[in-house]
Amino acid sequence: MARMFRGESVHKVDGKGRVSIPAGFRRVLEDSDPNWTPDTNPRLVVVYGDSRRDYLECYTMAAMAEVDEKIAALPRGSRPRRRLETLFTAQAHETSVDETGRLVLSAKLRDKINVTDTAYFIASGDTFQILSPEAYEAKMGEMEEWLGDLEDDEDPLTLLDGG
DSSP states (O other), X not given: OOOOBOOEEEEEBOTTOEEEOOHHHHHHHHHTOTTOOTXXXXXXXXXXXXXXXXXXXXXXXXXXHHHHHHHHTSOTTOHHHHHHHIIIIITEEEEEOOTTSEEEOOHHHHHHHTOSSEEEEEEEBTEEEEEOHHHHXXXXXXXXXXXXXXXXXXXXXXXXXXX
16 A cells, blocks of 8 residues: 555745645655656646635545546446546646645635645645645634544544444
């Protein structure tokens, strides 16, 4: 199994939309890009299409290949396939990390997620999310609310066993 993203961090976004990707995230991108070599920049796919989300979902090349395979397995011309193709193909773009470890977020992407000068990065297994400070705070509030619903002595790890 490929390495997974872990952790979270906050980074400044410059006027041209450039933002540094956490170093550990870059290693995962390198490991998960079958065409990466030490003299090239790792690639990733930024999915921005789902209007219900206030973040960008960034997929490793390996993770996006899995999604593409599952979409391709659906009947050609079917409504689910067409919708998923729109979300994960039409409303996404392949890009690469630049030589200095940064990602360029276009004005369209920054506007979509309301990022101006600060972006939060949150690991999510074989993807990571880029959020505005406000969206990050809301997400952490939802996490606290969920944890508050657990019994005081209930360990979230028990959920892995269906408990």
